[in-house]
Amino acid sequence: MKPHRLPTRLALVLLVTTVVLPGAVFGQQIPSPEQFFGFQMGADRKLARWDRLVEYYNTLGAASPRMEVVNMGPSTLGNPFLVLYISSPENLARLDEYKRMNATLTDPRGASEAQVERAIANGKAVVVQSYALHSTEVAASQSAAEIAYEMVTRNDEEMLRILDNTIAIMIPAFNPDGNIIVTDWYNRWVGTEYEGVGPPELYHHYIGHDNNRDAFMQNTIESYYGAEILFREWVPQAYIDHHQMGAYGARIYVPPYAEPIRPDADPLVWREMAWYGAHIAYKAEEAGRQGVVNAAVYSGWGHFGFHWITPFHNIAGMLTESASARLATPLYVHPDQLRGSRQLPEYEEQTTFPNPWTGGWWRVRDMVINQKIATFAALDIAARNRTTVLRNAYLKAKRQTERGANGETVAFIVPAEQHDPLTAQKMVNKLLGQGIDVRLASRGFTHEGRVYGPGAFVVPMAQPKRGVIRWLLGRTFYPDNTYTRDRDGNPIRPYDMSTDNIAEYMGVRVDPVGTMVSANLTRVADTLDPTGSVESGQFGYVLDGRLNDSFRAVNMLWEEGVSVRRVDRESSGVRPGDFIVEASASAGLISRVADATGVDFSALNTDATSVSRALSRPRIGMYQRYLGGNMDEGWTRWLLEHFGFEYTSLMDDAIRDDELHEKYDVIILPDDNVSRMTGEPPPGGGGGGGRGGFGGGGRDAYPPEYRSGFGQEGVDALESFVENGGTLVTFAGAAALPIEKFGLPIRNIVADVPSKEFWSPGSTLRVHVDNTDPLAYGMPEHALAMFLQGNQVYTVNPSDRNHRVRRIVTFVERDVLQSGWLLGEDVIAEKAAMVSVGHGKGEVVLIGFRAQHRAQTHGTFKLLFNALVNGRSTEGDVAAGGSGR
Numbered sequence: 001m002k003p004h005r006l007p008t009r010l011a012l013v014l015l016v017t018t019v020v021l022p023g024a025v026f027g028q029q030i031p032s033p034e035q036f037f038g039f040q041m042g043a044d045r046k047l048a049r050w051d052r053l054v055e056y057y058n059t060l061g062a063a064s065p066r067m068e069v070v071n072m073g074p075s076t077l078g079n080p081f082l083v084l085y086i087s088s089p090e091n092l093a094r095l096d097e098y099k100r101m102n103a104t105l106t107d108p109r110g111a112s113e114a115q116v117e118r119a120i121a122n123g124k125a126v127v128v129q130s131y132a133l134h135s136t137e138v139a140a141s142q143s144a145a146e147i148a149y150e151m152v153t154r155n156d157e158e159m160l161r162i163l164d165n166t167i168a169i170m171i172p173a174f175n176p177d178g179n180i181i182v183t184d185w186y187n188r189w190v191g192t193e194y195e196g197v198g199p200p201e202l203y204h205h206y207i208g209h210d211n212n213r214d215a216f217m218q219n220t221i222e223s224y225y226g227a228e229i230l231f232r233e234w235v236p237q238a239y240i241d242h243h244q245m246g247a248y249g250a251r252i253y254v255p256p257y258a259e260p261i262r263p264d265a266d267p268l269v270w271r272e273m274a275w276y277g278a279h280i281a282y283k284a285e286e287a288g289r290q291g292v293v294n295a296a297v298y299s300g301w302g303h304f305g306f307h308w309i310t311p312f313h314n315i316a317g318m319l320t321e322s323a324s325a326r327l328a329t330p331l332y333v334h335p336d337q338l339r340g341s342r343q344l345p346e347y348e349e350q351t352t353f354p355n356p357w358t359g360g361w362w363r364v365r366d367m368v369i370n371q372k373i374a375t376f377a378a379l380d381i382a383a384r385n386r387t388t389v390l391r392n393a394y395l396k397a398k399r400q401t402e403r404g405a406n407g408e409t410v411a412f413i414v415p416a417e418q419h420d421p422l423t424a425q426k427m428v429n430k431l432l433g434q435g436i437d438v439r440l441a442s443r444g445f446t447h448e449g450r451v452y453g454p455g456a457f458v459v460p461m462a463q464p465k466r467g468v469i470r471w472l473l474g475r476t477f478y479p480d481n482t483y484t485r486d487r488d489g490n491p492i493r494p495y496d497m498s499t500d501n502i503a504e505y506m507g508v509r510v511d512p513v514g515t516m517v518s519a520n521l522t523r524v525a526d527t528l529d530p531t532g533s534v535e536s537g538q539f540g541y542v543l544d545g546r547l548n549d550s551f552r553a554v555n556m557l558w559e560e561g562v563s564v565r566r567v568d569r570e571s572s573g574v575r576p577g578d579f580i581v582e583a584s585a586s587a588g589l590i591s592r593v594a595d596a597t598g599v600d601f602s603a604l605n606t607d608a609t610s611v612s613r614a615l616s617r618p619r620i621g622m623y624q625r626y627l628g629g630n631m632d633e634g635w636t637r638w639l640l641e642h643f644g645f646e647y648t649s650l651m652d653d654a655i656r657d658d659e660l661h662e663k664y665d666v667i668i669l670p671d672d673n674v675s676r677m678t679g680e681p682p683p684g685g686g687g688g689g690g691r692g693g694f695g696g697g698g699r700d701a702y703p704p705e706y707r708s709g710f711g712q713e714g715v716d717a718l719e720s721f722v723e724n725g726g727t728l729v730t731f732a733g734a735a736a737l738p739i740e741k742f743g744l745p746i747r748n749i750v751a752d753v754p755s756k757e758f759w760s761p762g763s764t765l766r767v768h769v770d771n772t773d774p775l776a777y778g779m780p781e782h783a784l785a786m787f788l789q790g791n792q793v794y795t796v797n798p799s800d801r802n803h804r805v806r807r808i809v810t811f812v813e814r815d816v817l818q819s820g821w822l823l824g825e826d827v828i829a830e831k832a833a834m835v836s837v838g839h840g841k842g843e844v845v846l847i848g849f850r851a852q853h854r855a856q857t858h859g860t861f862k863l864l865f866n867a868l869v870n871g872r873s874t875e876g877d878v879a880a881g882g883s884g885r
Helices: 033-037 050-063 089-093 095-106 113-122 139-153 157-165 176-189 208-213 221-233 267-286 306-313 364-384 386-406 421-433 466-473 502-506 548-559 587-597 631-642 674-678 711-723 732-741 858-869
Strands: 067-074 080-086 125-131 166-171 238-245 252-254 258-261 292-294 316-323 331-333 360-362 411-414 439-441 445-447 450-452 457-460 511-513 521-523 541-543 564-567 579-581 612-615 620-623 648-650 666-669 727-731 746-748 763-769 782-787 794-796 805-811 817-819 832-839 842-847
Touching: 033 050, 033 139, 050 067, 050 080, 050 139, 050 176, 067 139, 067 221, 080 139, 080 176, 080 221, 089 095, 095 113, 095 386, 113 386, 125 139, 125 221, 125 364, 125 386, 139 157, 139 166, 139 238, 139 364, 157 166, 157 364, 166 221, 166 364, 208 631, 221 306, 221 421, 238 267, 238 306, 238 364, 252 267, 252 364, 267 292, 267 306, 267 316, 267 364, 267 386, 306 316, 306 466, 316 364, 364 386, 386 466, 411 421, 421 466, 421 502, 421 548, 421 858, 466 502, 502 782, 502 858, 541 548, 548 564, 548 579, 548 587, 548 858, 620 631, 631 858, 674 711, 674 732, 711 727, 711 732, 711 832, 711 842, 727 732, 727 858, 732 746, 732 842, 782 805, 782 858, 794 832, 842 858
Parallel strands: 125 166, 125 238, 238 316, 252 292, 620 648, 620 666, 666 727, 727 842
Antiparallel strands: 067 080, 080 166, 252 316, 331 360, 411 457, 411 511, 439 457, 439 521, 445 450, 541 579, 564 579, 564 612, 746 794, 763 782, 763 805, 763 817, 805 832, 832 842
């Protein structure tokens, strides 16, 4: 997908002999944001909406030769995703030329010394800054408009130097839809008692706050656009993502990060972050701003969102975090409410925090001022040191390439022989999305004693993005040291996950090798788009049940009314979990489905009726609530839609329906806690009251119609649904509801275990899968489960119902950790990670971990998909030889 540009403005050249006034460039009067919107950016209780912001940016672009506005395409909900290119008119006229120079420096392989030196001498420092990724952090979408205006109108020495020496690329709203959602919500309630509370739903249609966790997978279109700029089209020298944090600490965090850092980036990139951050802090102090902190709050080892993955692209990837108010409503902060944070143990002066803010009113305008200072300071230092910045871009790329060639691991091989080859190709596409160089072997070869067939992929480490490859494909161990433990020895939660290994997430075999691969390799230039083959048989077609995409194919066939069966016993040409498609299906339809999914339709020439059962399209419901929404629910919606599953979102009233079993076959409860689902007070009370920063608040802070909770009536309806033959599927914490409320004979053995005794903050753990059970059809016997702190591990309470419980996934006996951080493996060794519990005529499927985590863990998707397609359960027991279905 390529961005499309807005209609080119008419070129206008004027000879001007008079002094250019503020707001006038080349004779055209440019409206300030205050003139255009009718209020100052950051004014109390005022927010500019995205449609008007788009109009404003187009106005600036049409009036000023310093700005080019590019529409990358529609957002998730169809709004324009804009990128602003701001530089001198002369630079913008040569943009493609500067892009080529930049490419020489960021990947100098094959370039001569003379070409490198010319690029350094003549190139421009490229700085990308993004705003409004998290939409309840309202200041950045407003700041961007004022920043753009000043850049196209100011004519002082500093700005002219920036325009001459840099190419400033702005993403003025990384989540355009969210700006609209939050602005409309805020305006609806301003002036009422509910002013300042956040929107009741996710502010990204699918993933809410998790849109900052998608840079390495690029599941959403907004992430794709951002990655196009940062990883593939430009690869800038510096990147800053402007955010907001809580209301009761420092007024703004600026780079560098706190400890610990994630290793294997070029050391220059960490020095650059400190360099940029020091200049930002210096300019903030110069402007009289209080409460500026750096080297604190946010650790250098964070999630692989945009500002934390960019250092491994050799980009000085940075973050600013301004203190929040209540959306656009000012917040009064008392001095004794201010507190410290990571590496700011007390709210008092220290070398990285020499000028504490003492409290008082805090406004969005304060945030706008701070974000403007940070934006211009980063551009200022890059402009003043253009050749240094460009030479170091070259040095980082060159040195990382050398480290890759000489390291312990010099390449990763992705064999063609995979449990799910289509998912392996998707993983390769994820690497290509990072701008990583991937090679394809057209013929088989042998390397380090292993035989690889044609179609294997090789990812050499001798390339500039060696650091990205290391973390996406290499085994990871999160540090366990004084930076990651508190004074009492308790582990400190990583900022997000403790590993981001996509091969482990996706269930793809990847072999690290220590010597260069000698084979006939060609560079993969384009995204892989496999098409399936079709071979008709006397009794129809067979789809491989090991492929995630076979479920997508089945859903497409169901959409056209085609009958599908599933194999339960191995027979000639079929294995348990395979799908059988009737021979009468339209050949044209079969061909279209094969082309769309990449799934092979193999010939079935033996009658498999006796070893298979007919499937009907499942009627799926999934619980959806307010209270800010549930990101796990949103991600699950995205996943179901991506694979073609029809579903209905069930709000509280729908859950309370006592005829659920007549309408649905399967109901999903995404990861959540019981109090959020039922509306009852959490253990220990609380759950009401205050409305703090980010526009958040407890249940009672919302207008009455948005106070979610289906109550005991909903609990009873869900239990009746199961007892009448329905399947209830729960992820992670949501299992507490049926365990506690239905009286299931199951105990979560890690509940309330102290973190010193058991700790797994986003780790891949080794499990054994009973793939003879229909719930695990198509899974490998040995797999990896993504386990987060707060997920669940099960044991069966002794009772006369033992036979109604089936263990589907079990943690291995020893060496449970594959990647991440795990304390207390003995607590979970040989315990169940997923069980099915018969309850009345139906069953409850408890998946103790997030098998569908952020739509990233492809390796365990089938655990959900199987639970959806296997149809209604019938009462039976394992001891008698039945499957319980």
